[in-house]
Amino acid sequence: MKQNLPPKLTPKIILEGTRLTLKTEIAFALNEHPRIIGSRKYRYHSPIISAEWCCFTNFPWGRGLINFEPVEEEKALETYKTWIKLFELQRYYSWIIDRFHISTIIYQKHQNRIYDFNWLEKRLKILGFCIICCIRSPNSFLEARDTRLKISGNPNQYNDLDFFIKEQEMFREEVKASILPNTEIDISDGKISRICEDIANFLEKNSLLGLYES
Numbered sequence: 001m002k003q004n005l006p007p008k009l010t011p012k013i014i015l016e017g018t019r020l021t022l023k024t025e026i027a028f029a030l031n032e033h034p035r036i037i038g039s040r041k042y043r044y045h046s047p048i049i050s051a052e053w054c055c056f057t058n059f060p061w062g063r064g065l066i067n068f069e070p071v072e073e074e075k076a077l078e079t080y081k082t083w084i085k086l087f088e089l090q091r092y093y094s095w096i097i098d099r100f101h102i103s104t105i106i107y108q109k110h111q112n113r114i115y116d117f118n119w120l121e122k123r124l125k126i127l128g129f130c131i132i133c134c135i136r137s138p139n140s141f142l143e144a145r146d147t148r149l150k151i152s153g154n155p156n157q158y159n160d161l162d163f164f165i166k167e168q169e170m171f172r173e174e175v176k177a178s179i180l181p182n183t184e185i186d187i188s189d190g191k192i193s194r195i196c197e198d199i200a201n202f203l204e205k206n207s208l209l210g211l212y213e214s
Contacts, residue, residue: 014131036196130203134187181206
């Protein structure tokens, strides 16, 4: 006899945006939000991954999928191919990604190197991935930096706020050009609970909370 089980939640969310836009904080909150992962009586290990992991070098704040050098290009692209294959093999699961290919595109553009990830997005779209572009008002970056400096182990990366403000526009343009469902979420007020509700509303409205197949 078939059980009457509730719909399975398998959202696949890519959080993108420049520095100081609370992406990591949002990722952790989404990973425990009942509208995203369901109502649970204990903590569960839904995966949070990131292209920002500095996994190509054996020292802190080194290179990885976003800031790789030309000699590491083959390794970086092979890593993306590995990730997408893993997602395809485990399609009926939730994935929350704190920075991914858009961050790679933006960083590499700063180095005058252009990468086309259309091949990746086509496969991500089939699996139901979407992009949440986290943005903040220009005048809120200063307070955000002051807060971050209290805990940052690498404070020098936050010296040039004008760079982040300009880069934010690059993120907005790149996300809008994506073939994946996407939206912008203003995080200026820092209210993580409200931000998560806005994201959940977007996913629900666009049937992105589960992988619905005919």
